[in-house]
Amino acid sequence: MLGKHYMLTGATGSLGENIIQALNKHGAYVSIIVRNKEKANKLKAKYKNILDVYILNMNDLTQIESFIVSENIKYDGIINNAGLGYFKSNEAHTTEEIKEIYNINLINLIILINKIMPNLKRGSSIVNISSISAKVTTPYGSHYAASKAALSSFTNALRLEREDLHVLTVHPGPFKSQFHLKADPTGTFQKLTKNIQLDVDELAENIVRGMIKKKIEINEPQWMDFGLRFYQLAPRTFEKIFKKGFLSKKI
Template sequence: MSILDQFSLKDKVIVVTGGTGILGESFIQAIAQAGGKIAILGRNKDKANERVAMAQRLGAEAIAVITNVMDEQEVIKAKNEILARFGTIDGLVNAAGGNIPGATISMGDNLFESEITDTIKAIELNLYGTIIPTHIFGQVIAEKGKGSIINISSLAASRSITRVLGYTVAKHGVDGYTKWMATELSLRYGDKVRINAIAPGVFLTEQNRTLLTNTDGTFTDRAQKFVNNTPYSRLGEPQELQGTLVYLLSDASAFVNGETIFVDGGFNAWSGV
């Protein structure tokens, strides 16, 4: 197999949760361009159908499956629908997640009087929203003996980032779960079943838009701090995650397992000096 063939996703069936989000859109575009078939999961039917149309314009087969990844029975139903259409599952991208406004603790808030229920919701969405699909779709991958799962981690799992308590706790959990599951899957199902994570830097999405931009579109002080502490001196563009995604889904990363790859313009590497 040539090196170019190793990066191909031709005829691989990839499930993308959170496919109606900004990063999900970029992931779907990349998978389509690499030749994959895509099952797009999300709760917004119109957005999901838009993503299907985009994938089809790029020459890929795609279906929309309206699913709440926090509901185990809905995810099982989605799995059955995907298997009925495509017959198998070769990869999973757990892109569902994001911060919840009520879980953001601003500097002016009393740290100990914040609404803890919203923090718990943020933890559940990002952590359980990764674990549930992995256990359901991952079973198909494991039992066929080959496939790749990608979780979405964060800078918040390696660096202390103020305000986002629930998101931070959840992403630490995602990192730990990725390592644990990578070990268990390989020991039980062999060396062709893999799970890794991508830790994006700061990308402007719908979930963080109010934190990073003012009403006039300029950066907030918080966004400017991210820019100032990134050697690239800018925020990331969603398409800059595509190469890493395809690499981890493809056979090119066959010996990569249990790792978290940062795509952050050097933010995590820099001391600030």
């Protein structure tokens, strides 16, 4: 990975910053795509492996379609970490919130990938950070989970379509991040998951190592992924038995 150059969305989040650190540890450079210029400048001053900063709102289709990367720049991969969700019932979502979730987590992300694809070297990595929620029924987080399930499905299909590229899907469980502050301003979900939250440093390192080893899927924590395999055998039965757990995002 020494000397390689990657593109990263969602760089200002906790996982995004830790991915920058992990790439730096392995001698790799990164160009970041962010919405907040002030936060981007702070990151660039802090990490010397950040080569370029692109200011881009992932919820703005016009900006995505106008995004241009010089044809002379070739990347070794793109890591899509930008994500958004709200922990509320379906009908409690506003129309704008629903559109925002699918735009950022799925639609505009795919369009951005297609825009950057010509600038990827053969064998480059496309890493899409999905969620463990993509694999399980998620009441009071239905649109977030649905967008991530669609992202996982798209990523798997892309992997088969583009055998010249390395395509990796990441399904992380809960970890401490700014995402939860927006999804659940009450802090309830953070408190409920405090004892099972992933270590963000380790998660970022595992993602980078997964890129090095050309893995096609990362599921963390492994015990949760193992349990979900049993859930898939009889999901409706599990929903009845563990109903309280399924409603953990109800706030």
